[in-house]
């Protein structure tokens with residue numbers, strides 16, 4: 840099996856409600872996202888010799904992840920405090936995006952993995968860099 844990967848970048852704001860340190864405060868990151876997919880080579884047609892056209896991979900990640908998360912306040916829909924911030928931003932026509940878990944690098948990576956799997960992408964690994972020195976890898 841071949842593995843191919845493409846790297847993306849997006850900016851977001853978040854907070855970790857209940858964190859015992861500085862991350863309980865509203866703050867932001869520029870994430871680096873690496874999406875790896877696995878598969879065999881196409882044997883005919885315009886995409887012959889490719890697992891998947893990198894352009895097609897880019898379009899799927901843009902539609903399902905980047906367009907929703909880039910420059911958004913990404914919040915935990917189970918946190919009352921984070922929902923209050925999101926409600927205020929929504930009332931000011933500012934971009935928000937809810938996920939049903941805490942927005943840790945770990946749970947964001949799993950959310951991205953599951954979302955891309957659900958739209959049919961054969962994802963084998965997600966690597967999400969929250970800062971230049973911290974990343975989470977999720978695979979299954």
Ligand SMILES: Nc1nc2c(c(=O)[nH]1)N=C([C@H](O)[C@H](O)COP(=O)(O)OP(=O)(O)OP(=O)(O)O)CN2
Pocket residue numbers: 855862866942943944945969970971972973
């Ligand atoms: N296992 C995890 N630990 C922490 C997470 C996380 O998602 N998973 N997140 C945070 C905060 O979001 C915080 O913004 C990042 O913390 P930290 O790495 O301490 O941030 P710095 O800006 O200080 O990073 P440096 O690269 O070390 O300057 C906390 N922990």
Ligand SMILES: [Zn+2]
Pocket residue numbers: 853862866867868
């Ligand atoms: Zn953070």
